[in-house]
Amino acid sequence: EDQVTQSPEALRLQEGESSSLNCSYTVSGLRGLFWYRQDPGKGPEFLFTLYSAGEEKEKERLKATLTKKESFLHITAPKPEDSATYLCAGVGGNNRLAFGKGNQVVVIP
Amino acid sequence: DSGVTQTPKHLITATGQRVTLRCSPRSGDLSVYWYQQSLDQGLQFLIQYYNGEERAKGNILERFSAQQFPDLHSELNLSSLELGDSALYFCASSGGTGYNSPLHFGNGTRLTVT
Numbered sequence: 001e002d003q004v005t006q007s008p009e010a011l012r013l014q015e016g017e018s019s020s021l022n023c024s025y026t027v028s029g030l031r032g033l034f035w036y037r038q039d040p041g042k043g044p045e046f047l048f049t050l051y052s053a054g055e056e057k058e059k060e061r062l063k064a065t066l067t068k069k070e071s072f073l074h075i076t077a078p079k080p081e082d083s084a085t086y087l088c089a090g091v092g093g094n095n096r097l098a099f100g101k102g103n104q105v106v107v108i109p
Numbered sequence: 110d111s112g113v114t115q116t117p118k119h120l121i122t123a124t125g126q127r128v129t130l131r132c133s134p135r136s137g138d139l140s141v142y143w144y145q146q147s148l149d150q151g152l153q154f155l156i157q158y159y160n161g162e163e164r165a166k167g168n169i170l171e172r173f174s175a176q177q178f179p180d181l182h183s184e185l186n187l188s189s190l191e192l193g194d195s196a197l198y199f200c201a202s203s204g205g206t207g208y209n210s211p212l213h214f215g216n217g218t219r220l221t222v223t
Contacts, residue, residue, distance in 0.1 A: 034211060043216045091208040
């Protein structure tokens, strides 16, 4: 069964303090690795798709990277509005999207 | 705004009852997915429809069923409700059948079973 594990579960950052979120996956025949952002009371919002090891994608203060076993979401100089739960998900040969439980990030002004 | 609309936002009902959750996908999207999110389990895939036909099934209980109508909106029916069915139910849509295009999620229906 495909599995996606995210760490740390929760993270408190000072504004401007850069950090990285980890997503370890065991997804057979990985076809895509997705990052989503979820705010309280809202549905997940799409951020990035990564397709192959070595690929990187950036959006504002966020940068996602992918290796053969894990993905990282780097948050550079975060602001309070970056506070959210970040979800990682992988899809493999079974064409089912498997989500991790998320990294809850709080950025303190 | 993702363009995916879910109603109702909140639903409170008693054990043993039946409820229907509704989802309107983004304009032009043919695939609809249903997910259940609870605190301890995270997002769990329930079922996918593509252009009116069931495409994939996940961890959906036999007490649950879904359908997608000709106008592409979808409904998730939950029956013989139990306390453990309390959760957030999300609908998502995409343009294709697989995951080549990302899923766009609605804001969910929060179901509370008392």
